[in-house]
Amino acid sequence: MTLLLQRIKSFVSKHKIKCTLGLIALIAYCFCLPSPLFDKPYSTVINSNDGTLMGAQIAADGQWRFPIHNQVPEKFKMCLIQFEDAYFEYHWGINPISISKAIYTNFKAKRVIRGGSTLTQQTIRLARDGKKRSYFEKLIEAVQATRLEFKYSKDAIINLYAAHAPFGGNVVGLDAAAWRYFGTTADQLSWAESATLAVLPNAPRLIYPGKNQEILFNKRNTLLKKLFSQNIIDQQTYELAILEPLPGKPHPLPQLAPHLLTKVAQSKPQQRITTTVDYNIQAQAQNIVKSYYELYSQSEIYNIAVIVVDVKTRNIVSYIGNSPTTAEHQKDVDIITAPRSTGSILKPFLYAAMLDDATLLPHALVPDIPTIISGYKPQNHQLNYDGAVPAHQALSRSLNIPFVLMLQDYGIYRFYDQLQKLELSAINKHPNHYGLSLILGGAESSLWDLCKAYASWSGTLNYYQESNGKYRSKEVHSLNWELGQESDFGKSSFTKTTLGAGAIWQTMQALKEVNRPDEDQGWKHFDSSLQIAWKTGTSYGGRDAWAIGMDKNHVVGVWIGNATGEGRPSLSGVRNAAPIMFDMFNLLPNPPAWFETPLNDLEYAQVCSQSGYLAKEYCPTSEQLIPKRAKKTGLCPYHELLHLDEAENFQVNLSCESSENIYTKPWFVLPPTMAYYYSKQQSTYRPLPSFREDCMGAIKRPPVFIYPKHLAKIYLAKSFQSTIQPFVAKAATSSKKGLLHWYLDSEFIGTTSHFHELSIEASKGTHLLTIVDAEGNESTISFEVDR
Numbered sequence: 001m002t003l004l005l006q007r008i009k010s011f012v013s014k015h016k017i018k019c020t021l022g023l024i025a026l027i028a029y030c031f032c033l034p035s036p037l038f039d040k041p042y043s044t045v046i047n048s049n050d051g052t053l054m055g056a057q058i059a060a061d062g063q064w065r066f067p068i069h070n071q072v073p074e075k076f077k078m079c080l081i082q083f084e085d086a087y088f089e090y091h092w093g094i095n096p097i098s099i100s101k102a103i104y105t106n107f108k109a110k111r112v113i114r115g116g117s118t119l120t121q122q123t124i125r126l127a128r129d130g131k132k133r134s135y136f137e138k139l140i141e142a143v144q145a146t147r148l149e150f151k152y153s154k155d156a157i158i159n160l161y162a163a164h165a166p167f168g169g170n171v172v173g174l175d176a177a178a179w180r181y182f183g184t185t186a187d188q189l190s191w192a193e194s195a196t197l198a199v200l201p202n203a204p205r206l207i208y209p210g211k212n213q214e215i216l217f218n219k220r221n222t223l224l225k226k227l228f229s230q231n232i233i234d235q236q237t238y239e240l241a242i243l244e245p246l247p248g249k250p251h252p253l254p255q256l257a258p259h260l261l262t263k264v265a266q267s268k269p270q271q272r273i274t275t276t277v278d279y280n281i282q283a284q285a286q287n288i289v290k291s292y293y294e295l296y297s298q299s300e301i302y303n304i305a306v307i308v309v310d311v312k313t314r315n316i317v318s319y320i321g322n323s324p325t326t327a328e329h330q331k332d333v334d335i336i337t338a339p340r341s342t343g344s345i346l347k348p349f350l351y352a353a354m355l356d357d358a359t360l361l362p363h364a365l366v367p368d369i370p371t372i373i374s375g376y377k378p379q380n381h382q383l384n385y386d387g388a389v390p391a392h393q394a395l396s397r398s399l400n401i402p403f404v405l406m407l408q409d410y411g412i413y414r415f416y417d418q419l420q421k422l423e424l425s426a427i428n429k430h431p432n433h434y435g436l437s438l439i440l441g442g443a444e445s446s447l448w449d450l451c452k453a454y455a456s457w458s459g460t461l462n463y464y465q466e467s468n469g470k471y472r473s474k475e476v477h478s479l480n481w482e483l484g485q486e487s488d489f490g491k492s493s494f495t496k497t498t499l500g501a502g503a504i505w506q507t508m509q510a511l512k513e514v515n516r517p518d519e520d521q522g523w524k525h526f527d528s529s530l531q532i533a534w535k536t537g538t539s540y541g542g543r544d545a546w547a548i549g550m551d552k553n554h555v556v557g558v559w560i561g562n563a564t565g566e567g568r569p570s571l572s573g574v575r576n577a578a579p580i581m582f583d584m585f586n587l588l589p590n591p592p593a594w595f596e597t598p599l600n601d602l603e604y605a606q607v608c609s610q611s612g613y614l615a616k617e618y619c620p621t622s623e624q625l626i627p628k629r630a631k632k633t634g635l636c637p638y639h640e641l642l643h644l645d646e647a648e649n650f651q652v653n654l655s656c657e658s659s660e661n662i663y664t665k666p667w668f669v670l671p672p673t674m675a676y677y678y679s680k681q682q683s684t685y686r687p688l689p690s691f692r693e694d695c696m697g698a699i700k701r702p703p704v705f706i707y708p709k710h711l712a713k714i715y716l717a718k719s720f721q722s723t724i725q726p727f728v729a730k731a732a733t734s735s736k737k738g739l740l741h742w743y744l745d746s747e748f749i750g751t752t753s754h755f756h757e758l759s760i761e762a763s764k765g766t767h768l769l770t771i772v773d774a775e776g777n778e779s780t781i782s783f784e785v786d787r
Helices: 002-014 016-030 074-084 096-109 119-127 135-151 154-164 174-182 191-202 213-229 235-241 258-267 279-299 347-356 391-396 400-410 412-421 431-440 447-466 501-512 573-587 628-632 672-681
Strands: 044-047 053-057 272-274 303-310 316-320 365-368 387-390 533-538 544-550 554-561 602-608 621-627 639-644 663-668 704-707 712-715 727-732 739-744 747-753 756-760 765-773 778-786
Touching (some): 053 258, 074 119, 074 191, 074 213, 119 154, 174 191, 191 213, 191 235, 213 235, 279 573, 303 447, 347 400, 347 412, 365 391, 365 672, 391 400, 391 501, 400 412, 501 533, 554 573, 602 628, 621 628, 672 704, 672 727, 704 778, 739 756, 747 756
Parallel strands (some): 712 778
Antiparallel strands (some): 044 053, 303 316, 303 554, 533 544, 544 554, 639 663, 704 727, 765 778
């Protein structure tokens, strides 16, 4: 060993210059390949979860060039080698025999009729695109080809060539060519199709589908004959292959999820991404959206967005960012991520928050009466009032006034904090900016964020049952569109992160009772019917219609409207968005049974069967499940213990009746305004009996104004004849005689009985309005009239 080292040292010292030059040449050879080898822009490509192509964006240089595929199909590989380089598996980048034959043939013919380049050299030539052809260039190609052979495997070199070879027009690469010319993937090509594509890069400007078909046909069949002679294909395959026609007009590439493609291209450009989208569901969903678009566009409603989310993984199953409309109607806008007015879609979040915070019970009566709060006057969609309505029905019927009053009671700041926990990113202004209108569409959110929030509810209920009462710290998890991305839902504990499972489950129960579209009204009568918790919303002016539904496995969100913000009076969440949502659920695999009851977060309690509050000792009761924390809610405020005469017509006391003739009975008593409207809806409601006239010390209950309220400002409208129209004042009284006398600025203007509504003409300015009942009890308010 020592002697060998000495001899090497001696050789180096004698040939120092040669060794230095040799070392430089070796280093140059090692680094002669550019990095990256191909500096070309690629198309962004998305596949469905089973690998089927759903769409691609053309590369920045205007070429359809797909990213390099991991493996070239065997048929195309065999065709390419037999046509371009039969000795590809045996040489080290150059083939001296082929080069010699090419030089001899071309010299003899006095023109270039044969090439001697190997596939490896052709790969280098593609990488050095634009270099002028010369013998020196050929030398560089030969050197780099040998280096390429040392760096890459034979299969990798084939992959590089197949991904960058020109196939005519603006089609580059095998994958793009397979789709453009045959409408399929490269691995689905027949022998004839593979042979056609194998011969195209040899002269892509001379021959390609639609040009010089006879030359292309002969080249293809010559290659097929060679494959047969080499025993690569059998005789039957050969005979059938040569009968196949050549491709005609190029096929358009699939555009099954164009808005998702744009979304992917923004975050992962020039890549081939396998998404979580189910191809079959996506294709059928597109057909559904198209059919509804054709229907709704007749009413000048042009934009529809749909998203389907897998609850367990938060993977996107279907993504339709917009309907197949026109550029004039903003077809390229991705509505799924666009903030839009929420309408009533936030109501379940408030309902659940109040249940969880023990400020509400599911069946508790909430007021539904004319309401003006600091000049804000909410209205129900049907412009009517129930007086009092169980909270769960207020949600299932999406009544506006009860929820405005509930938000006032719960607090805007507290509710805003809940929405922040649900990561509704577009609701980012100060709570005072929204005010009470927050619950009726005063804020904006996106279909993406709302479905993420609702999916967290389904996920919470599922995990709570699976883990025997535990929650996950990151249940509000981002939605995912890339297959293979594992979702981290955080740590598991008995501490809730947003809301308790009991409150969520009871909200789901209320949402399951939402009235379905007309064609689905009889759903309860079918054993196989879908059990879905769902909510709709319609923003002010008919600008946005929402429908979001949930079961154990999926969340489906639908938005309908005009991307321009132009409203339509006919637009409605129930009428327009809900039918699409139910059609989408019908595409999904049959769901399992309904959410299991989270008994660990619920308890039974005695609840007043009339008011829905925790029962007093003299309330009629029923046993109901309520959230465990809800036992700190108040007792029933609407039952009073009355002392009545024998006929139960009057209240009495010892001043007018002997004790043995006084009957004690609990009585359901609503405040006058609530009672006024409640009695119209509930024929069984019995008004509070008045005291008998001969009784002393009777409790005086003054009449109350329903409309207008104290300090209200009234704007009087004009008729078609430009005359000022009066307004209708409303009041309620518990007086047994049922009479009310009305005074405007101390001037008597009329008397009403039973239903107390009076048309009043008032001049511009401030006025006093007084009502007096038959017992002399009175109420007075001040209001302002503007014209």
